[in-house]
Amino acid sequence: MIKLNNIHKSYDMGSSKLHVLKGIDLEIEQGEFVSIMGSSGSGKSTLLNILGMLDNYDEGSYLLANKLIANMSEKKAAQLRNDMVGFVFQSFNLISFKNAMENVALPLYYKGVNRKKRNAIALEYLEKLGLKEWAEHMPNEMSGGQKQRVAIARALISNPKIILADEPTGALDTSTSYEVMDILKEINDAGITVIIVTHEHDIAAMTQKVVRLKDGRIDEIIRNGELREFRHTYNKELVTA
Amino acid sequence: MFDLDLWKEILSALKQNRMRSFMTAFGVFWGIFMLIIMSGAGRALENGVMEGVKAFATNSAFFWTERTSKPYEGFQRGRRWIYNNQDIEYIRQSVKEIEYLSPRLFGWQQNGDNTIRGERTGAFNIYGDYPDYFKIDGWTPVKGRLMNEIDVLQKRKVCVIGERVEEVMFDKDEDPIGQYLKISGVYFQVVGVIHPETRINIGGGKKEETIIIPFSTMQTAYNYGDEIHFFSVTANQGTSVSSLEEKLKRILKERHKIAPDDMQAIGSFNIEAEFKKFSMLFLGIQALTWIVGIGTLLAGVIGVSNIMLVIIKERTQEIGIQRAIGATPGKIMLHIIAESVFLTVMAGYIGLSLGVALLEVLNQILLAAGDEVFFRNPEVNLTMALSALAVLVFSGAFAGFIPARRAIKIKPIDALRDES
Ligand SMILES: Nc1ncnc2c1ncn2[C@@H]1O[C@H](COP(=O)(O)OP(=O)(O)OP(=O)(O)O)[C@@H](O)[C@H]1O
Ligand SMILES: [Mg+2]
Numbered sequence: 001m002i003k004l005n006n007i008h009k010s011y012d013m014g015s016s017k018l019h020v021l022k023g024i025d026l027e028i029e030q031g032e033f034v035s036i037m038g039s040s041g042s043g044k045s046t047l048l049n050i051l052g053m054l055d056n057y058d059e060g061s062y063l064l065a066n067k068l069i070a071n072m073s074e075k076k077a078a079q080l081r082n083d084m085v086g087f088v089f090q091s092f093n094l095i096s097f098k099n100a101m102e103n104v105a106l107p108l109y110y111k112g113v114n115r116k117k118r119n120a121i122a123l124e125y126l127e128k129l130g131l132k133e134w135a136e137h138m139p140n141e142m143s144g145g146q147k148q149r150v151a152i153a154r155a156l157i158s159n160p161k162i163i164l165a166d167e168p169t170g171a172l173d174t175s176t177s178y179e180v181m182d183i184l185k186e187i188n189d190a191g192i193t194v195i196i197v198t199h200e201h202d203i204a205a206m207t208q209k210v211v212r213l214k215d216g217r218i219d220e221i222i223r224n225g226e227l228r229e230f231r232h233t234y235n236k237e238l239v240t241a
Numbered sequence: 242m243f244d245l246d247l248w249k250e251i252l253s254a255l256k257q258n259r260m261r262s263f264m265t266a267f268g269v270f271w272g273i274f275m276l277i278i279m280s281g282a283g284r285a286l287e288n289g290v291m292e293g294v295k296a297f298a299t300n301s302a303f304f305w306t307e308r309t310s311k312p313y314e315g316f317q318r319g320r321r322w323i324y325n326n327q328d329i330e331y332i333r334q335s336v337k338e339i340e341y342l343s344p345r346l347f348g349w350q351q352n353g354d355n356t357i358r359g360e361r362t363g364a365f366n367i368y369g370d371y372p373d374y375f376k377i378d379g380w381t382p383v384k385g386r387l388m389n390e391i392d393v394l395q396k397r398k399v400c401v402i403g404e405r406v407e408e409v410m411f412d413k414d415e416d417p418i419g420q421y422l423k424i425s426g427v428y429f430q431v432v433g434v435i436h437p438e439t440r441i442n443i444g445g446g447k448k449e450e451t452i453i454i455p456f457s458t459m460q461t462a463y464n465y466g467d468e469i470h471f472f473s474v475t476a477n478q479g480t481s482v483s484s485l486e487e488k489l490k491r492i493l494k495e496r497h498k499i500a501p502d503d504m505q506a507i508g509s510f511n512i513e514a515e516f517k518k519f520s521m522l523f524l525g526i527q528a529l530t531w532i533v534g535i536g537t538l539l540a541g542v543i544g545v546s547n548i549m550l551v552i553i554k555e556r557t558q559e560i561g562i563q564r565a566i567g568a569t570p571g572k573i574m575l576h577i578i579a580e581s582v583f584l585t586v587m588a589g590y591i592g593l594s595l596g597v598a599l600l601e602v603l604n605q606i607l608l609a610a611g612d613e614v615f616f617r618n619p620e621v622n623l624t625m626a627l628s629a630l631a632v633l634v635f636s637g638a639f640a641g642f643i644p645a646r647r648a649i650k651i652k653p654i655d656a657l658r659d660e661s
Contacts, residue, residue, distance in 0.1 A: 049654050052565070054565060054652075054653050054654040054657070055652070055654040074569070074570045074649070075569045075570060075571060078564060078567055078569040078570065079567070079569065081565065081566070083567075086566075087566065089657070093558070093561075093562045093565075094562075095559055095562060095563075096559075097253060097257040098253070106563070106566060109250075110566065110568045110572060115249070154566065155566075158566075158567065
């Protein structure tokens, strides 16, 4: 599904260059549930944005569904994003003057689905996420957990192959975070690849594979079977912290 | 293609920011409104003036006499003099550039009421004219007929009268045709009631208070001898009336022993020159209107563009989200430009409508005020309205274009990161 080969990325900082990703090799299969961890500034968001074709990389290659993602026009990238990827953000990023249903329906608008049809589909998704009664509410009338569920519905509506979530629980309390993770788990069970960035070990522990970034490189990859060991490390980190 | 969704998107974005949309639109509204009002007012002035003169022969000139201002060939300065039949005869024979030539006598209203019919009396302007006069200054008969050649040849005692004369001298339901008026002691039969087509008035007084009798009759009946007070000419096609005017002045000065450089002795006036002045004036007014109007409009458009830029900045994150979830740059650009065009055209359309409505109200008031105002039909023609609309669409697109370009230059990732 996803094949990263020696990905490099630096940011221009005026005179100097900030080398953020220093050769990332990573393979993610269809249907995996992956979390990316690492200290602040280690390049997690950068990596996720490259995966989501929101940003480009400088070196290496990125194959998405066997297609090389490089030098695409903005238009092509937008269409591919719309077809392949759903985004969930830490700060929800709902459009403030549209109600929940309209927010969810927006990706279909860009696909050219007519209003009636896309609103009906949006309602279905909201129902799945237990938000049917909130369809007509504006974002500022909803709690963080509700907003994030709306955002997830929006990410799902275009039937993506991959859900990318940058700290989806970062702004939520523990119990709401777990609710959101349950939803992501369900989505993953339906066969969609889910990749999340998180700081929280308990959140990461709910995924099948943890990718740890350190200094722009992959430090370690912990697989499902090794999660026990991961918990161990996690506890150790808690002690040292 | 009419994309309902696009419009819904635009409307909700505009509704979201009512105040800002309103402020943005106001500049454009005002620009178009002013353009319409000014242009309409200018046009009305032009219509008013031109309406008043259009039946007047534009190639005409008029001559009267003044005292001389220079001594010449033994004559003192300040001499009174007057044209005579021989002058007219000579001019008719020798000046071929003339189309119509019409001498006139004025019967002054010296002693108050000069016209009597039974119990009724009135003070009117009496003129002795040739039929050619009607070809220079147009009149139409509302009853009866105009004066003709035979009236002049036979020195018939007939007259045509203005509408005010009819009002004063006759009952409402009375037919004046065939009736007699005693004018300065002589009886004349009324053969026509006439209506002036122009408001250019040679000789003062109100045109409706005019009585015209045959020139020849006037000269003999009132013992004017071979005197002529005044004459009008029109130039042949292809001759400039200004040059004809100069030529006639030269001839007359020579015939009456007036110094060639005496600028005062011959009073004259030519319509061509006046018309030119008017046309230049109106051209100037229209040009000024457009300059000021376009300037105001431009300021409005720049305002729209500026505010759209601010909007783009405000909406950076929103645009980032839209792009993350699949909006193509083209779609974003289309949105912004459509929004700008919509705002501009709406505002412009309101300005246009209000402007036209105001002019219409003005027009009604003017119509009620009647003939006396030199301000008529403050119209805005369709071409102008349409071109204004085209300008609006174009400038709206232009106003949206720069912000739209700016918007799609923002990378979606940067737009998303913009958290402020
Ligand atoms: N557009 C940019 N221009 C310049 N530097 C950037 C840009 N985006 C990110 N960086 C820098 O690149 C580094 C990696 O950023 P990134 O956002 O990927 O970190 P992160 O791992 O997501 O951190 P966090 O956990 O705090 O979200 C940071 O030092 C950041 O300051
Ligand atoms: Mg981050």
